[in-house]
Amino acid sequence: MQYTVQIITNHNESDNFESFLNDLTLSYFVEFFPEKDKDININIFFSNKYDQEDFLIKYYKWLNSNKKEHIFDVFLDNLFDKDWQNEWKQFFKPIVLDKFVVDINEDKKYSDKIKILIDPGMAFGNGGHPTTKNCLILIEKYFQKGMKALDFGCGSGILAIACSKLGAKYVDAVDNDDLAIEVSIKNIHNNQAKVNCKNSKHFAFRNDYHFIVANITVDILIKHFDFLTKNMKNIQYFILSGISDFRKNQMDLFLSYDKNFIIHEILEKDGWYTYCLKSKKKL
Numbered sequence: 001m002q003y004t005v006q007i008i009t010n011h012n013e014s015d016n017f018e019s020f021l022n023d024l025t026l027s028y029f030v031e032f033f034p035e036k037d038k039d040i041n042i043n044i045f046f047s048n049k050y051d052q053e054d055f056l057i058k059y060y061k062w063l064n065s066n067k068k069e070h071i072f073d074v075f076l077d078n079l080f081d082k083d084w085q086n087e088w089k090q091f092f093k094p095i096v097l098d099k100f101v102v103d104i105n106e107d108k109k110y111s112d113k114i115k116i117l118i119d120p121g122m123a124f125g126n127g128g129h130p131t132t133k134n135c136l137i138l139i140e141k142y143f144q145k146g147m148k149a150l151d152f153g154c155g156s157g158i159l160a161i162a163c164s165k166l167g168a169k170y171v172d173a174v175d176n177d178d179l180a181i182e183v184s185i186k187n188i189h190n191n192q193a194k195v196n197c198k199n200s201k202h203f204a205f206r207n208d209y210h211f212i213v214a215n216i217t218v219d220i221l222i223k224h225f226d227f228l229t230k231n232m233k234n235i236q237y238f239i240l241s242g243i244s245d246f247r248k249n250q251m252d253l254f255l256s257y258d259k260n261f262i263i264h265e266i267l268e269k270d271g272w273y274t275y276c277l278k279s280k281k282k283l
């Protein structure tokens with residue numbers, strides 16, 4: 001499945017629109033169809049619905065802040081037979097962090113870093129999205145060797161692999177999408193990581209995780225928060241990501257009722273927030 005946004009605009013606006021596109025930190029593939037004296041048809045392809053939604057949020061913000069009227073836009077799924085799975089790779093640049101480098105190729109560069117080799121296929125998680133990148137930064141900072149970890153909503157498996165590479169005693173990775181599980185298992189294998197990866201629907205969760213990371217959406221974070229924290233007395237850090245600035249208030253309100261965690265650190269990038277919660281018991 002690929003996710004498409006089709007925008008139809010006029011020639012005057014198309015340059016502006018192109019510079020807006022160039023500033024985005026999303027993975028996408030774009031095709032312009034200019035026709036003389038006619039509107040321009042622009043098709044933008046995303047590999048997953050999160051990037052498509054993220055694009056739409058940013059697009060409407062951009063229209064608002066520039067006081068532009070959009071002429072016409074349509075969202076279409078699965079319209080063109082494009083090899084998205086590989087098309088985006090030509091634009092990919094390695095993501096270089098303090099400890100990790102995320103890349104799609106076996107490359108000799110960055111030999112001082114811990115390499116995470118990722119092919120997300122049609123799952124989410126090539127490391128470039130702010131919600132994933134900020135989780136990696138917090139994992140670098142707070143994950144300690146010997147911890148037991150859970151990656152809830154693992155997508156490509158990238159965050160579970162990161163924990164494993166930092167010397168986790170045990171990593172569980174779950175997703176409710178079978179395609180994500182298939183992709184994760186391949187990536188886990190390619191990275192020689194030690195991760196137990198299964199569909200969350202039939203998963204027997206342990207009760208002794210020290211570190212949980214969940215990059216999903218506010219609704220799902222809230223829905224599963226009690227389940228993920230109840231009976232899990234060992235939790236030291238809980239990383240919550242996928243919180244857009246539209247939903248941050250809702251997340252803050254929800255957390256203000258919680259008695260077990262403090263908000264230890266918040267990272268923000270491009271309107272996306274990642275929270276590092278710390279257990280009060282471990283203070």
Ligand SMILES: C[S@@+](CC[C@H](N)C(=O)[O-])C[C@H]1O[C@@H](n2cnc3c(N)ncnc32)[C@H](O)[C@@H]1O
Nearest residue numbers: 124125132153154155175176177180200215216
């Ligand atoms: C934004 S992606 C994050 C992928 C990866 N962890 C990363 O940080 O790049 C969210 C993932 O959560 C999964 N997901 C959504 N709802 C879920 C649920 N209720 N239970 C388990 N996984 C879920 C989606 O299928 C998707 O793969």
